[in-house]
Amino acid sequence: MFVNINIDIDNMTHEGVFCVSGTSPDTCNPFASAIPVPTPVAIARDSPSVLLRNVLVPDVTSYARRDVVLANGKIEAIANANEADVPTGAEVIDCTHRMLMPGFxxxxxxxxxxxxxxxxxxLPLELWVLELMRHTPVGDKGWHDEDSFVRTAxxxxxxxxxxxxxxxxxxxxxxxxxxxxxxxxxxxxxxxxxxxxxxxxxxxxxxxxxxxxxxxxxxxRARDAEGRNAAIAEGGCPCCAMGKDGVFRTAKDxxxxxxxxxxxxxxxxxxxxxxxxxxxxxxxxxxxxxxxxxxxxxxxxxxxxxxxxxxxxxxxxxxxxxxxxxxxxxxxxxxxxxxxxxxxxxxxxxxxxxxxxxxxxxxxxxxxxxxxxxxxxxxxxxxxxxxxxxxxxxxxxxxxxxxxxxxxxxxxxxxxxxxxxxxxxxxxxxxxxxxxxxxxxxxVGTNAGVIEVGAEADVTLWDLTAMSMLPRTDPLSLLIQGSRTQSKAAGSALNSAWVRGKRVIAFGELVGVDLAKLREILIAAQPEYRDMSVTNPTTDSASTASAEVEYRAAMGLDPSNETEPRSAYKFEEHRALYDPHLT
The missing domain is CATH 3.20.20.140 (Metal-dependent hydrolases)
Structure with missing residues (x-):
């Protein structure tokens, strides 16, 4: 399968072709063309069965050495280390320095x-989401400004x-x-x-x-919205909230x-x-x-x-x-x-x-x-x-x-x-x-996520000689709680991965997707950096500013025109580290 990716920004076309070996470019549905075709990793996804010889297999409290056979999209067999027969035509991988995990x-x-x-x-979720929607490629501050929702490919x-x-x-x-x-x-x-x-x-x-x-x-919505609106009507300070004429909303839209x-x-x-x-x-x-x-x-x-x-x-x-x-x-x-x-x-x-x-x-x-x-x-x-x-x-x-x-x-x-x-x-x-x-x-209702015979072969193979996996202590703890050193010489902790029995990562690299070309495309898609100050809700737009007014009132963070004591606001204990009572 070939997948062409095209994006038109400011009338310029950028393309990268990401290929999976063993398939025809005639099957692709191109997005466009301009960047040269990258060379795919020379490993076919539809490889024959695989025997992972002498691989380290963890459970929650211990480890065991096993031979594991992947075939027909499943984990076909598990045997003691170095005891499994080699299936006909199988690829045999020496996993003396590898650990097999179910995929996450x-x-x-x-x-x-x-x-x-x-x-x-x-920002908190409620204000963050408004900034997100405005600043994505399809938002009103996106790739085509106010027309972005319609024009962005x-x-x-x-x-x-x-x-x-x-x-x-x-x-x-x-x-x-x-x-x-x-x-x-x-x-x-x-x-x-x-x-x-x-x-x-x-x-x-x-x-x-x-x-x-x-x-x-x-x-x-502010719990005291009606009281706040009444105070404003009697000459209180204007609130510029989300309701009609800048008052606080009293009902869900x-x-x-x-x-x-x-x-x-x-x-x-x-x-x-x-x-x-x-x-x-x-x-x-x-x-x-x-x-x-x-x-x-x-x-x-x-x-x-x-x-x-x-x-x-x-x-x-x-x-x-x-x-x-x-x-x-x-x-x-x-x-x-x-x-x-x-x-x-x-x-x-x-x-x-x-x-x-x-x-x-x-x-x-x-x-x-x-x-x-x-x-x-x-x-x-x-x-x-x-x-x-x-x-x-x-x-x-x-x-x-x-x-x-x-x-x-x-x-x-x-x-x-x-x-x-x-x-x-x-x-x-x-x-x-x-x-x-x-x-x-x-x-997701799928029989995978375990190293068991009959489970679907969604598995990962980790290199125990990578710097992040050394020195030799508890490899699974090292993997989860350690660091991932950014250096070729340090080695990639992730060696290989299979999804539905097909190899999608080999030697630490994606099979069939050229990440260097993807990086070029992403640079071309958004060529300039932006300052996060553009996402300040108080200055971004009238709508985000009014949303902040209502949010602060609803959370008891703004005492102006307040008609309920702040002590009435309480955050549930044990979910946050700050004092759950506002004073």
């Missing part, structure tokens, strides 16, 4: 955020999917759940092409909503029925055009959030999932009604394939119980939750309640990368702040093998 699942990300990573000021999403997927793969991921911002089916198709070029297993959830006012419901129908139609179109489980691509039904999706939209989502037997994916960051709302509309448990919910930081015990009853997966995103000030997910409480917990990197604008090892490390070192009993602190090996791998694949 990056269980929640947003690939299009790659274009804005590093750009946004330290779908190729931008294909490029960011490759960028996102490549980073995830090079940190040990063999599958990814992409909550994808999509304007139309072509945006989804571009991401599909990008992930197929990489060979990663991709679960793509077009991220849609039906708010009448785009993203306005991300901003919480409603839905747009046309958007409801358009969203449901787009999910159906994407399923019919791109859903290809046998080819490693699944379309997932993924509304933006429970509070930016109407009851009608969520019930329609549940029906689509039942009709096509699809996975579901949604945000469930807030406490209160989010999880109950997803359950009551039939979205959380359709009786078919599972549902995963991202973040789940502020859920109470009842909602955690509902998650367990509905066999839903809670996705821990430690990096973005910390960066956005959302707090720390109480992972132990979820696991004790029987909830399947996975790990995600989240989008690169809120986590600044797709390094799954970094996400697992963060999850490991956050655990001790939640209990003083060190016997309850999870091992890095537990979070890597059971949460990031086994539970990650359980969350």
């Amino acid at each position: 699942v990056n269980a929640h990300t947003h690939s299009t955020e790659h274009w804005t990573r590093g750009l946004i000021l330290p 779908a190729a931008y999403g294909g490029l960011s999917a490759i960028h996102c997927g490549a980073e995830a793969m090079l940190s040990g991921c063999t599958a990814i759940v992409d909550h994808l911002f999509a304007r139309n089916a072509d945006d989804v198709g571009a991401a599909v092409q990008g992930y197929k070029a990489l060979g990663i297993r991709a679960f793509i959830a077009p991220m849609l909503n039906d708010d009448a006012v785009f993203y306005s419901n991300y901003i919480p 409603g839905r747009d029925p046309a958007k409801t129908e358009a969203a449901l139609a787009l999910w159906k179109e994407c399923v019919e055009r791109y859903h290809d489980p046998a080819g490693g691509i699944e379309i997932v039904v993924g509304p933006v959030t429970a509070y930016s999706a109407s009851e009608e939209l969520l019930r329609g989502c549940a029906e689509i999932r039942k009709k096509y037997n699809l996975l579901g994916h949604a945000f469930a960051r807030d406490a209160g009604s989010a999880v109950k709302h997803l359950r009551d509309t039939g979205f959380l448990d359709t009786g078919g394939r599972p549902t995963s919910c991202a973040h789940t930081v502020w859920l109470d015990d009842e909602e955690i119980r509902i998650m367990a009853e509905c066999n839903a997966t809670a996705v821990h995103n430690p990096l973005s939750n910390l960066r956005l000030g959302s707090g720390v997910m109480p992972v132990a409480r979820f696991r004790e309640a029987g909830v399947n917990v996975a790990i995600g990197c989240d989008g690169s604008c809120s986590s600044d990368g797709q390094d799954m090892l970094e996400a697992i490390k963060s999850a490991t070192i956050l655990a001790p702040i939640q209990t003083p009993d060190y016997r309850d602190w999870p091992r890095a090996s537990d979070l890597a093998l059971n949460v990031a791998a086994r539970n990650g694949y359980k969350g």
